[in-house]
Amino acid sequence: MSAPLASSRQLKISFTKRLLNALGIWCVLVGLVMAGLLAFPKFGQADNLLNILRNVTLLGIVAIGASFVTYGRHYIDLSIPPLMACVGLVTISAQPLGIGPSLLLGLTAGLAIGLLNGWAVGYLRLNPIIWTLAVSFFLDGFLRWAYAGHQVYPDADTTTGRFFLDLPQRTLPGGIPVGTALMLVLALAGHWLMTLTRFGRQLQLTGIAYDVAALSGVRVRRVVLLTFVLSAFTTSLAGLLLSALNRQGTFDTGQGYDFNAITAVVLGGVLLQGGRGNVLGVLGGVLLIGVLINLMTLLGIGSFGQMVVKGLIFMAVVGLTAWLTRRSGRSDE
Amino acid sequence: MTDNLTLAAPVLQMTGIAKSFANTYAVRGVDFSAAAGEVHALMGENGAGKSTLMKILAGAFHDYTGEIRLHGRAVQLHSPAHAKAAGIEMIYQELSLVPQVSIAENMLAGRLPVKRGFLLDRAAMVAETRHWLEKVGLDCDPLLRVDGLSPHEAQRVEIAKALSNRPSILVMDEPTSSLSRREVEILFRLIRELKAQGLAVIYISHHLPEVFAVSDRCTVLRDGQRIVSRPIHEFTAVSLVELMVGRSVTESAIPREHEPGEVRLRVRQLTRKGFFHRLNFEVRAGEVLGIGGLAGAGRSEFARSLCGIDPVDDGEVDLDGKAYPGGDLCDAIRAGFAYLTEDRKSEGLALFNTALQNAGDAVIAGRRTLLPAAAAREGFARLAVELELLPPEPQRQAVQFSGGNQQKVLLAKWLATNPEVCILDEPTRGVDVGAKRVIHEAIARLADRGKCVILLSSDLPELVALSDRVIIMRKGRFVGEQRRGVFTEDSILLAANAEDGVS
Structure with missing residues (x-):
């Protein structure tokens, strides 16, 4: 019979194609690293490379969760920055209760905001951009008001405070920082969740064709809600680490993480049109941003210039993918 | 009577039309014509090339080959605007009207009458719309919003809109899919009137009884090629289906092995x-x-x-x-x-x-x-x-x-x-x-x-x-x-x- 033969060949072609798609961003990354090695002797030194990794760790953790929202075709949770601030403030404020309760309270606060966003977007079908923008504005104002614009500091004299402040400095055997290890573990877990589980499969369908998903028995509202909770979860973890790194909690912790995260997600091949891409690609996108920033610093481009470049890259990637998908016939209203 | 029609000078003459997508021909070497005062059915299975042929006529492609003559004059239909200007109007299965807007604005969109340079001339707009609505036998207020109309009324508005561009060829693609049987009959009466007024109507449908009821001539496409083009009375339902499918079909009633149980x-x-x-x-x-x-x-x-x-x-x-x-x-x-x-x-x-x-x-x-x-x-x-x-x-x-x-x-x-x-x-x-x-x-x-x-x-x-x-x-x-x-x-x-x- 010829049909199974033909189908297995098709499968192989598509497998290599998929592999290439998934690895595309990694190829770019390797190319950029090679260029960096040739241009700057300092670039390839172990401490510089470790530094790059350390610098993108928090962004990576945020982007891994955020990519689920994008994959489900709801773009991005714009309340990421105040969410990170909120988690930091709550955790540090609750430290008199002990390390366990304070971390738990901080994470709970973050997840509650994720739940609120997921409910509004998933169940009430509100526009994700407008809704999370409103939540972002509200939360930012609320935190400034509640803390009267002040910072809170962990008390380094208590064991709780010391444990908290030491968190980002801890390393695993082999010298890998705890945060980086967390990012890698989350990336693998996220990749598994997105590509190999029932939830991931249902999310893919929801992202690429919402009505079809709803009429295939997918509980679309719950699926959408979960993406916002996942995004809030990794964002909260990043918020904790960032506050510990800054040795303080303030209302503007996390500024810029919303835009950087969506840039990394899109650069990593998760289309804004939903249902395309994967978490390992996003990890590649994150590392690419890290390498780019590092190279720009070595080239002497200041932080303002770097913002301009990041903005340009985002515009180029979004424009290019939109153009390519339209050309390939995948309509995008 | 139908024989006279085939003798009439064709309004549309398409010769040797071919169009390929990525190395496969959607249509190749197709000859097709339509005469004034005739309803010409275009039949074929999905993928036979009907829609490609009609899209060429509508100016959707600029890279077809072959010759298209309108009223005997060779034309290049390389954009929808060309096709419209040449007097070709299409009515698709899905209506193209904006539901939240009045009939008149839908019909005259792009050429709304104005007075004193910029003010909307409401009276002229209503009068002109009413004129075209009468042509399709629709007696309703031109200022009514389209979403207040039933599907078949909306379709008549669509036809009126097409007529207001004074076409010589009207293409209808599955126009009855959302209509009830009674509404289909009303539509057919309208098509016959349009035909009597000298319009060439090209009618695409999967419903055989409709094709037999309304058309004068029928062209069958299969695999991108023209199989046959004959007056409709020379076909039977069975012969038409056989020509479309390319093999003989057994009768459609499906035998069942068991009687229903509990x-x-x-x-x-x-x-x-x-x-x-x-x-x-x-x-x-x-x-x-x-x-x-x-x-x-x-x-x-x-x-x-x-x-x-x-x-x-x-x-x-x-x-x-x-x-x-x-x-x-x-x-x-x-x-x-x-x-x-x-x-x-x-x-x-x-x-x-x-x-x-x-x-x-x-x-x-x-x-x-x-x-x-x-x-x-x-x-x-x-x-x-x-x-x-x-x-x-x-x-x-x-x-x-x-x-x-x-x-x-x-x-x-x-x-x-x-x-x-x-x-x-x-x-x-x-x-x-x-x-x-x-x-x-x-x-x-x-x-x-x-x-x-x-x-x-x-x-x-x-x-x-x-x-x-x-x-x-x-x-x-x-x-x-x-x-x-x-x-x-x-x-x-x-x-x-x-x-x-x-x-």
Whole structure:
């Protein structure tokens, strides 16, 4: 019979194609690293490379969760920055209760905001951009008001405070920082969740064709809600680490993480049109941003210039993918 | 009389038309003509090249080859604007009107009359619109919003809009798909009037009786080539279908192996206020229950509620003596229900996912974990053989299949859940004859395996060929029931139309 033969060949072609798609961003990354090695002797030194990794760790953790929202075709949770601030403030404020309760309270606060966003977007079908923008504005104002614009500091004299402040400095055997290890573990877990589980499969369908998903028995509202909770979860973890790194909690912790995260997600091949891409690609996108920033610093481009470049890259990637998908016939209203 | 028509000078003469997409010809070497005062039917299975040929005429492509002559003059139809200026108007299945805007603004969009340079001349706008509405026999206020019109009135507005550009050729692509039988007759009367006024009408449809009723001449396309072009009275329904399919078709009634057995599905007093009221029925093992009725009778609404997609206000459902507690579609799928939507493109298939993915979409609802990849591929291969999917490639995107094969993928998606109650809403809408046969056979097999099938269809021959029993629905209620051997297309239609005469 010829049909199974033909189908297995098709499968192989598509497998290599998929592999290439998934690895595309990694190829770019390797190319950029090679260029960096040739241009700057300092670039390839172990401490510089470790530094790059350390610098993108928090962004990576945020982007891994955020990519689920994008994959489900709801773009991005714009309340990421105040969410990170909120988690930091709550955790540090609750430290008199002990390390366990304070971390738990901080994470709970973050997840509650994720739940609120997921409910509004998933169940009430509100526009994700407008809704999370409103939540972002509200939360930012609320935190400034509640803390009267002040910072809170962990008390380094208590064991709780010391444990908290030491968190980002801890390393695993082999010298890998705890945060980086967390990012890698989350990336693998996220990749598994997105590509190999029932939830991931249902999310893919929801992202690429919402009505079809709803009429295939997918509980679309719950699926959408979960993406916002996942995004809030990794964002909260990043918020904790960032506050510990800054040795303080303030209302503007996390500024810029919303835009950087969506840039990394899109650069990593998760289309804004939903249902395309994967978490390992996003990890590649994150590392690419890290390498780019590092190279720009070595080239002497200041932080303002770097913002301009990041903005340009985002515009180029979004424009290019939109153009390519339209050309390939995948309509995008 | 028809012979005179073929002698009349053609308004449109297309010679040796060819257009290819990525190395495969959609049409090649096609000759086609249309004369003033004639209705020319263009027939063919999906993928035969009908729409490509008409899109060329509408100026959708700039890279076709061949010659197009209008009124004897060679023209290049390289953009929609060229085609419009040359007097060619298209009416598609989906209407192109803006619902929230008045009839007049829809009709005169782009050339609204103005006075004193910039003010909207409301009186002139109304007068001109009314003039064109009269032409299509529609007597309503031009300032009415389009969403206040019934589908067939909206279609007449669409025709009036096309006429207001004073075309010499009017192309109608499946214009009756959303119309009831009575509305179809009104449309045909209008087409005959337009014809008498000297318009050349090109008519595309899958409904054979309509083609015989309205057209003068018929051209059959197959595999991108013209097979034949003759006066319609030289065809019979059987010969026409044979020419379209390219092989002889056996008669459409599907034989069944077993008589229906025990009652499996019981529905009592099912009600959703404003949509359907106190529906009672039973379905036996191995029975195909047809639900007939005109568009808007509430068939789809009832089916969607039965499967938990839409809410229910009242009623009880039990399957095999077990009360079905209700819930969402996911619960319904777990209980053994399947609902094949009538809207394949926006609700049925994720067009940019592969056939394999699409076929597995409904299975997931019933399981906690994913089906192992090997099992999913194996199941797909089996269904692809059973449904004669062409090409049987699991990794091909749904959008790259023809309409008939897309529908097979959609059916495979629900067959894969191994449903006990299979609700099929227009399972063969807009598919070619070959795919229709395959789907009908699959439905018969479902029944032979003892499943309950509920078939919702506006296609009367289909309803008659497949159903053991037909319930007729009108305005959200069941108004009659007829058994196999008793019902005919006519009897069902009469029952569906009863008391609906003059409104």
